[in-house]
Every structure is written in structure tokens, then in C-alpha cells.
Amino acid sequence: EAGVTQSPTHLIKTRGQQATLRCSxxxxxxxxxxxxxxxGLGLQFLLWYxxxxxxxxxxxxxxxxxxxxxxxxxxLNVNALELEDSALYLCASGGWERQETQYFGPGTRLLVx
Amino acid sequence: KQEVTQIPAALSVPxxxxxxxxxxxxxxxxxxxxWFRQDPGKGLTSLLLIQSSxxxxxxxxxxxxxxxxxxxxxxxxAASQPGDSATYLCAVxxxxxxxxxGKGTKLxxxx
Numbered sequence: 513e514a515g516v517t518q519s520p521t522h523l524i525k526t527r528g529q530q531a532t533l534r535c536s537x538x539x540x541x542x543x544x545x546x547x548x549x550x551x552g553l554g555l556q557f558l559l560w561y562x563x564x565x566x567x568x569x570x571x572x573x574x575x576x577x578x579x580x581x582x583x584x585x586x587x588l589n590v591n592a593l594e595l596e597d598s599a600l601y602l603c604a605s606g607g608w609e610r611q612e613t614q615y616f617g618p619g620t621r622l623l624v625x
Numbered sequence: 626k627q628e629v630t631q632i633p634a635a636l637s638v639p640x641x642x643x644x645x646x647x648x649x650x651x652x653x654x655x656x657x658x659x660w661f662r663q664d665p666g667k668g669l670t671s672l673l674l675i676q677s678s679x680x681x682x683x684x685x686x687x688x689x690x691x692x693x694x695x696x697x698x699x700x701x702x703a704a705s706q707p708g709d710s711a712t713y714l715c716a717v718x719x720x721x722x723x724x725x726x727g728k729g730t731k732l733x734x735x736x
Contacts, residue, residue: 545723555714557723568722602668604724613659614724616669 514539516605516617524623525593533588533620537605543567544586545606545614546578550599558601561586593624627652631715631727638705639735646700646730648715653693660689660700661714663729669714673700705734 517536525531537544546558557570561580569576575591584605590597600621604614628651638644648658657676661669673682673689675698681690688701702709712731716724 543722547724547726554728555716555724555726557725560722570723600666604669613657613671613674614718615671616661618668621666 516603516615518601518603518617518620520620521618522621522623524625526625527593527595529593531590531593531597531622533590533601533603533622534585535588535603535605535617536585537603538615541605541607541615542584543606544580544584545604546586546588547602547604548572548599549602549619550596555602559588590622595624598622598624627655627717627719627725629715629717629725629727631713631730633730634728635731635733637733637735640705640707642705642734643701643703644705644732646702646713646715646732648698648700648727650696650698650717650725652717652719653696655693655717655719657718658689658691658698659716659718659724660687660698661716663712663714665712672713702732705732707734707736710734 519534543562547555549555560568564580578588580586600619602619603617606614630649632647659674660672675682675691686703691698712729714729716726
């Protein structure tokens with residue numbers, strides 16, 4: 513069974529541009545979670561999508577947004593990129609049971625120049 | 626607001642040593658606690674998941690304990706090996722569904 517996949521693996525952008533990151537969850541999982549891991553800040557929760565709806569978001573500005581498609585895959589969009597957006601962006605998927613673990617993808621490393 | 630702290634931030638040990646990594650959290654209203662491993666520049670690998678009703682979980686040379694009332698968990702690694710070198714992350718899952726992570730302990734096992 514395929515795990516969580518993310519694309520691209522690396523992304524280089526310049527300040528002010530937009531970045532789009534993609535995630536495909538494990539088959540059967542309806543929830544997708546996005547996390548940011550910036551240097552020195554640890555892993556921070558960004559967004560949670562379930563059944564196509566945004567269910568929760570972390571303490572990030574509105575220029576971080578996303579969506580979940582009918583096949584449960586998800587996109588994270590970051591508008592008006594800033595240097596401090598450079599980070600590893602991790603996607604995780606899970607079922608609806610709170611006792612379950614979240615399964616993480618390999619991440620997209622975003623570099624903003 | 627849930628906060629997770631991991632001590633120490635870094636640890637260097639000789640091969641073969643038994644070691645303990647510590648994790649503490651401020652809000653005991655959790656569904657579960659999870660230990661992950663992260664290799665440099667990579668995603669997360671789940672090591673052990675402890676439900677709030679459990680006290681410990683074991684997998685091979687790893688044993689994790691949970692004391693929910695005191696807000697503490699420990700990850701015990703027996704007979705450490707150079708391949709265990711990685712950053713170990715502790716995360717708790719509460720009612721908001723998200724995972725709240727500590728900043729990790731960077732472990733180096735020297736041959």
C-alpha cells in the first residue's frame with residue numbers, strides 16, 4: 513500500500529511569488545494535515561482538511577491557504593512568499609479515529625530567495 | 626495552549642549504551658502521545674503510539690512510557706547503535722486533532 517506522497521520534493525521561489533505544494537493521502541484516509549518545520553522553530557501545525565472542508569488552522573497568516581479535492585488529495589498554497597517561509601513542509605494523513613496515528617509524507621523543501 | 630518540551634536538546638553517547646529521552650506536556654487532556662524519528666532533511670517515521678489509557682508501549686529495543694497525570698513521557702532506547710542517530714520528536718494529540726510537537730532531541734550514537 514502506498515504511503516503519503518508529496519510533490520515537488522524541492523521548490524525554489526523568490527520573494528513575492530506564490531508556491532503550490534501537493535499531497536496525496538494514504539488510500540482510505542479522509543483527513544490531510546499540513547505542518548511547517550522551519551529552522552529553529554520545530555514542527556508547527558498549519559492546516560487540517562477533512563472531507564473537503566478546512567477544519568482547523570494554526571497560527572499562520574491568511575496567505576497560507578489550501579484545499580482538499582474530492583479524491584482527498586490536497587494543495588497548500590503560499591502567496592506573497594517571504595524569506596521566513598523557507599522550511600520543510602510536511603503533509604500527514606489519517607482516518608477519523610482519534611486513536612489513530614498520523615502518517616507523514618517525505619516533505620517538500622521550500623527555499624525562498 | 627498545549628506546550629511540549631523535550632530534554633535534552635542533544636545527546637551524544639557511545640554505542641551500546643542505554644539511554645532515556647524525556648518529553649513533558651502542559652495539558653493532560655490528550656488522546657495519545659507519539660514518538661517519531663526524523664533523519665536529516667527527511668519526513669517523520671512513527672516509532673511508538675501510546676493511547677491516553679495506556680502506560681507504555683514497546684517495539685524492539687524501544688520502550689515508551691506515559692504518565693498522563695504528571696504530563697510526562699520517556700523513550701527508552703536499549704543497546705544503542707550508530708543507526709539510531711537521528712532527531713527524536715515527541716507529539717501529543719488533543720481535542721483539536723492537530724499534533725503538537727516538541728522541538729526534538731538530536732541523538733548521536735558514536736561507534
